[in-house]
Amino acid sequence: MPAPVEATVHKLETGQAAAYRQAPHNVEAEQALLGAILVNNEAFYRVSDFLLQEHFFDPFHRKIFEIAASLVRAGKMATPVTLKTFVGSDQDIGSGLTVSQYLVRLATEATTVINAADYGQIIYDLALRRSLIQVGEEMVNLAYDAPVDMAPGDQIEEAERRLFALAETGRSDGGFSSFADALRDAIDMASAAYQRDGHLSGLATGLDDLDRVMGGLQPSDLIILAGRPGMGKTSLATNIAYNIAKNYKVEVQPDGTRKTLDGGSVGFFSLEMSSEQLATRVVAEQANVPSYKIRRGDLSEEEFSRLVTASQDMQATPLYIDDTGGISIAQLVARARRLKRQRGLDLLIVDYIQLLTGSGKKGNENRVQEITEITTGLKALAKELNVPIIGLSQLSRQVESRDDKRPQLSDLRESGSIEQDADVVMFVFREEYYVKNKMPKEGTEEFFKWQAEMESLAGVAEVIIGKQRHGPTGTVKVQFDADVTRFGNLARTDHLPIQTGE
DSSP, X not given: OHHHHHHHHHHHHHHHHHHTOOOOOOHXXXXXXXXXXXXXXXXHHHHTTTOOGGGOSSHHHHHHHHHHHHHHHTTOOOOHHHHHHHHOTTOOOOTTOOHHHHHHHHHHTOOOGGGHHHHHHHHXXXXXXXXXXXXXXXXXXXXXXXXXXXXXXXXXXHHHHHHHHHHHTTOTTOSOOOHHHHHHHHHHHHHHHHHSTTOOSSBOOSOHHHHHHHOSBOTTOEEEEEOOTTSOHHHHHHHHHHHXXXXXXXXXXXXXXXXXXXXXXXXXXXXXXXXXXXXXHHHHHHHTOOHHHHHHTOOOHHHHHHHHHHHXXXXXXXXXXXXXXXXXXXXXXXXXXXXXXXXXXSEEEEEOGGGOBOSSSOTTTTHHHHHHHHHHHHHHHHHHHTSOEEEEEOBOGGGGGSSSOOOOGGGBTTHHHHHHHOSEEEEXXXXXXXXXXXXXXXXXHHHHHHHHHHHHHTTEEEEEEEEETTSOOEEEEEEEETTTTEEEOOOOGGGSOOOOOO
């Protein structure tokens, strides 16, 4: 039966063709660039900020580029004559040419230095394609022969990490920008802030006094929000997240890209609480129903109606929650990039950074170094995605041993790297929490003093700005409703209507 035989032969032929398919390369472009460098060393500086020797396909071309680069950087001339000494006459280059003849041919057939950057870009792009092929082949091989303890999700995370590492390594679009370009960007930012409601250059948190001091949450900033347990740092982060998400307005540009006009799309990594618990907090705040009533099901008909109405209004809110526990900083970075690419991202919140792990597997052997890796990674991610990142942090117990319980920068756990990498450090403090636990015996003079103090502190919280790179430090007072875990604007006497006597 000839048909199966023909099919087998066809499979063999196509299989052989696939097996012997050469990786993408352009030897002529490599020769043209190397020749341009040998004729005019200025050509090297046109490509030196993004092109490396490993980007060349031909091994001999790699060696020529490496030696030429070393000579030029040392302030010496890279010519066929000077290179001949370092390349070695025993190098086999084929084509019946000696090393000297090949170098001279490169120089004599070279194009002008003007084309050097274009040839360099071609070589770089082809090298990138070869790296993509390598990553793809390793992905396929690993999927076929995966270790027993490796879940498919882990392989996906690893593939994403390698792909993004490939995208960020050796980027040719970096380097210096002129002061005129930087100045134009600064003026554009100021213009956008002037035209926006509230005149903020960053994202509005919904807390007016805090926005006034910070100018909103600034793109590429790492903002640390710290506090002792019970102070309400998760509640504050949740309030800010929802305030920004509910105000989300977007405009599609003529080129198809989306431009955020107000608010933003928010990603929330909740490493401590489940997404259901977080959603309960948000809906309790919006419906003005105590969260403990929601958990118990102890709701009146009117409260349940408010709850349903609030949940319906919140359906389309661009707030995305990842409640995976114990993820590494590498996994967080990969997922944040994915969210930015697929759904957009304007603010990222991590609750909280001490629950993240580093890339190593040393555990608690050197926790300070691990926290350093985490905060450095978060700051780099904020710059890469050009979004503010709010990282929640614990405070050390030394706060409790002081008479004044207001936190300071030195109270941050593993504070060195956190304080150094952060653009803004904020603390949440509620004096009411501490005074409440000091209730004296009822009926005594101390009790009445305590009662008066409690009344003055009730529902008041402080957001202490301990560090801010581009603004003042200080304390902002806000209103806090413990029943529904809601932070809001505190009524200010200077904003009240003028009181007139009758």
